[in-house]
Amino acid sequence: MIAPQHHGIVVIGAGIAGASIAHEIISRGYAVCVVESESGPGTACSSHPYAIAHPHITRGSATLLQLTRIAFELALARWGDQWLHRGALHPIKNGIEFNREAIALQLNKLGLRPEIALPVSAEEASQLAGVARAGVWFANAGMLSLEKTTQQLLQPCAQLTQINQVKIDALVREGNRWLLTDAAKNIILSADKVIVAAGLPSKKILSSIQIKLPLKPVRGQLSFFRVKPTNDWAARLPRAIICGDGYCIPANRLENGDMRWIVGSSFDENETDNHPRSESDRFNQEQAAGLLNYAEGDQSELMPDGQFVGIRCVAGDRLPIIGALPQRPGIFVATALGSRGILWSALAAKLIADQVLAGDFALLARLGFTSALAAALAPDRFLAGATPPALGALASNSNPILPPSPRAK
Numbered sequence: 001m002i003a004p005q006h007h008g009i010v011v012i013g014a015g016i017a018g019a020s021i022a023h024e025i026i027s028r029g030y031a032v033c034v035v036e037s038e039s040g041p042g043t044a045c046s047s048h049p050y051a052i053a054h055p056h057i058t059r060g061s062a063t064l065l066q067l068t069r070i071a072f073e074l075a076l077a078r079w080g081d082q083w084l085h086r087g088a089l090h091p092i093k094n095g096i097e098f099n100r101e102a103i104a105l106q107l108n109k110l111g112l113r114p115e116i117a118l119p120v121s122a123e124e125a126s127q128l129a130g131v132a133r134a135g136v137w138f139a140n141a142g143m144l145s146l147e148k149t150t151q152q153l154l155q156p157c158a159q160l161t162q163i164n165q166v167k168i169d170a171l172v173r174e175g176n177r178w179l180l181t182d183a184a185k186n187i188i189l190s191a192d193k194v195i196v197a198a199g200l201p202s203k204k205i206l207s208s209i210q211i212k213l214p215l216k217p218v219r220g221q222l223s224f225f226r227v228k229p230t231n232d233w234a235a236r237l238p239r240a241i242i243c244g245d246g247y248c249i250p251a252n253r254l255e256n257g258d259m260r261w262i263v264g265s266s267f268d269e270n271e272t273d274n275h276p277r278s279e280s281d282r283f284n285q286e287q288a289a290g291l292l293n294y295a296e297g298d299q300s301e302l303m304p305d306g307q308f309v310g311i312r313c314v315a316g317d318r319l320p321i322i323g324a325l326p327q328r329p330g331i332f333v334a335t336a337l338g339s340r341g342i343l344w345s346a347l348a349a350k351l352i353a354d355q356v357l358a359g360d361f362a363l364l365a366r367l368g369f370t371s372a373l374a375a376a377l378a379p380d381r382f383l384a385g386a387t388p389p390a391l392g393a394l395a396s397n398s399n400p401i402l403p404p405s406p407r408a409k
């Protein structure tokens, strides 16, 4: 019998998480094998063509806000030169008076420099984003196609072995290496270190080594609306990304003169059906009206003309799960990216590469990443007997001046 291929490092899953981590390891001079159950990279949730990235400033624990700031800086450094749209407006809550100094103070407390997040009046927002709503302007926020980015990260090179259409079912410890087996218990590969970045199926793979993570699916639908140039919406469509409760990207003109406007997204917990639904389009029409503060607009004039549907993977506490599993030496996890695939994969790439390759965490430390933040992400926060993560000391609710951020966490 031929011995299975052995690799120093294997990544399970070629989504944005697995691809970012593999790319980081390769860029540090190491070889990596990526094994993917589908035909190639970026086919599952990371087939998303219109993902946005910005730091989060509202709703959620201080831990989450600190982490999104750090992750945004990393994502900007990694992909900022590839953003497809640059600049996002986060309007303040309706009915709250715009107070530039108070918001600036709050942003400063979150460690957000003005070039990252700047308070803007309604007039300034109108010039920057085409929407006259006071809020916070993220000058360096942007949008990426996760599908293209994932594929680019896994461009063939000498240090990369890619194995597609192979579904890993279980991990088995043998001596000081890990065996990766399929559903028929065939040994597919062996490895010294395994990084599980398979989205929701990470749950099943890790259960084979008695690690139970509270992962659940959350279906999401983005709607592509067609807008007639003569109707009242057309003059209001934004020129920049707008985020808050939901998000939308700048509208573009189609060949026949109609406008195409992408708005999202629904947040359907525990659902895995990835067919488009008209009720999700209706939900997105409402989000569209909320984002533009145009409650009186006739939502039927936003005509559904395409959708993107994906199944997110979310953890019980809505933070991603990124880190080593000390109870299972050589196993690392990067999953539960929720609706922040860009941010969390940028962070996972640095953190997991440092852990796998025994790096010095210098870059992360410079950005303010602490051991308490690492504990808040670590998979063993969910495991019986593990030290509880240091969330309590860091958690607090954000100041209510700023509007809520999307529910999709």
Ligand SMILES: Cc1cc2nc3c(=O)[nH]c(=O)nc-3n(C[C@H](O)[C@H](O)[C@H](O)COP(=O)(O)OP(=O)(O)OC[C@H]3O[C@@H](n4cnc5c(N)ncnc54)[C@H](O)[C@@H]3O)c2cc1C
Pocket (backbone or CB within 6 Å): 012, 013, 014, 015, 016, 017, 018, 035, 036, 037, 038, 041, 042, 043, 044, 045, 046, 047, 048, 050, 051, 052, 053, 146, 166, 167, 168, 169, 197, 198, 199, 200, 201, 202, 205, 219, 220, 221, 222, 264, 265, 266, 308, 309, 310, 311, 312, 334, 335, 336, 337, 338, 339, 340, 341, 342, 343
């Ligand atoms: C509607 C919607 C809107 C969103 N908006 C945004 C946004 O604006 N900004 C943002 O940053 N993020 C957004 N996201 C989230 C983002 O798409 C995800 O967080 C991200 O794609 C998850 O990446 P992943 O690599 O963890 O998982 P996946 O992309 O699911 O990758 C996991 C990979 O593992 C493979 N795999 C699974 N099981 C196995 C196995 N047993 N063996 C081998 N391979 C396996 C899968 O085939 C897949 O390729 C959105 C998601 C949705 C659904």
